[in-house]
Amino acid sequence: MSKQHYPLDGITVIDLSHVYNGPYATFLMAMAGANVIKVEPFQGEHLRSRGDMGGAALPFAMLNSNKKPVTLNLKTEKGRELLRELVQRADILVENFAPGVMDRLGLGADELHKINPRLVYGSSSGYGKDGPYRDYPAMDLVMQAMCGVIDSTGFADQPPVKSGAALCDFMAGIHLYGAIMTALYERERTGIGRTVEVSMQDATYASLASNLGMLHARGDKAPARTGNRHGGLGISPYNVYPTTDGYVVLNCPGDHHFHSVLDVLGRPDLKDDPRFVSRSARVENFEAVDELLESWTRTQSRNEVARLMLEKKVPCAPVRGLAEVMQDENMHARGSLQRIQHPELGEVVVPHSPLVFEGSTRLEIEPSLPLGASNDEVYGTWLGHTPEELQVLKTEGVIS
Known part of the structure; x- marks a missing residue:
């Protein structure tokens, strides 16, 4: 060799x-x-x-x-x-x-x-x-x-x-x-x-790009902290959601991602709902988006949520402890x-x-x-x- x-x-x-x-x-x-x-x-x-x-x-x-x-x-x-x-x-x-x-x-x-x-x-x-x-x-x-x-x-x-x-x-x-x-x-x-x-x-x-972008766009009206939501409040859904045994994160940067989420939830009828029809609409109605998702994730395990979402190519992951990450x-x-x-x-x-x-x-x-x-x-x-x-x-x- x-x-x-x-x-x-x-x-x-x-x-x-x-x-x-x-x-x-x-x-x-x-x-x-x-x-x-x-x-x-x-x-x-x-x-x-x-x-x-x-x-x-x-x-x-x-x-x-x-x-x-x-x-x-x-x-x-x-x-x-x-x-x-x-x-x-x-x-x-x-x-x-x-x-x-x-x-x-x-x-x-x-x-x-x-x-x-x-x-x-x-x-x-x-x-x-x-x-x-x-x-x-x-x-x-x-x-x-x-x-x-x-x-x-x-x-x-x-x-x-x-x-x-x-x-x-x-x-x-x-x-x-x-x-x-x-x-x-x-x-x-x-x-x-x-x-x-x-x-x-x-x-x-530079790692604060999303937060800086929101500051530039909104000035004094920009919130300093957004919790687990997007730092620039420019994407929805984008949050940490509770499950039966922990939490998952989910991020839908595109409309097709959200359509896939609705398919997983068994709610394809909502694809034309004016509150959810576009990313801008979902951002304006992020509380309704989160409520919709959370009502479903609470009934599932974190790994099951991740499995179903990943099968549809939706960015999603269980929130893992360090002991899990190490393995x-x-x-x-x-x-x-x-x-x-x-x-x-x-x-x-x-x-x-x-x-x-x-x-x-x-x-x-x-x-x-x-x-x-x-x-x-x-x-x-x-x-x-x-x-x-x-x-x-x-x-x-x-x-x-």
Whole structure:
């Protein structure tokens, strides 16, 4: 069998990032074949060090498969010099420190490009490096508030609610991956790397398109929150409906979808009802639409509703709990979710990359490793430092 090839074979990434957005970008690189060296302080990156509080061990394992973890004390000059050695051989560096941190360490993009002009330097922060909010601290919850996610989530007559998902972090991570890959493509043509940056605020804005569209159309009359209805109140039916054993969601973007719904409900006589004859009419009469659907869904199980609707090609799904989603047969069949034996966590379900490269089988998932597990491999075998030199670095508090 011929050797498998992956898009980022031969690319080395220095990953200084922590928690979600940077580590997700570098996870995508690792699963595309890149050699990702995860550089952490002695106490571990922030997500790893949350593990003792419960709930963080699995997220760390999810985002750090196929990476080589090393420890490095960047507060020492020898630690900074060791990072420069890594950068000399690297293609990409990723960090998501607050703006200015790397410059204060003498490791900013300009300085590192003097060492390696081919380096693609990727940076992510909450608000970006050059706006008036530059120095504001930012985490996903804060960004959800600033971006309008919280204000647009929930029901109009109730307080706003944060998204259950860490939307802003992962939006930024996906965009950061895209920016770095774009710069890497440019470098292959020009031979020169560049700095790219992504702010969480910038990356999240476009996801509110439906809500922004309603604001543009209705101005002050636009409701801030629409519950489970369409964010732009432009589609009906579009809602969460109760069943005998839970809930389903249903979305009818076109008239033919709604005609199929009426067939499932056994009410084809309503196809010419003026309240339902067009999408605009259904939006104006959304309460009647929802009442019609709900009177039927309440008599059915969620899976039966989904089965009948999907047979008619109506977008519909049961509202599933996370335990169900973790066992999703489609994602496991595709290999995008996999069960692995983790040396610290036992059997766990972790994601593979959503990016599928046809012609190459998915890389085997290598479980996330303990803090500093790759020190000898990276600093010794790869950089060429002798065991004696490594011992001195450990004694001097440069590596742990």
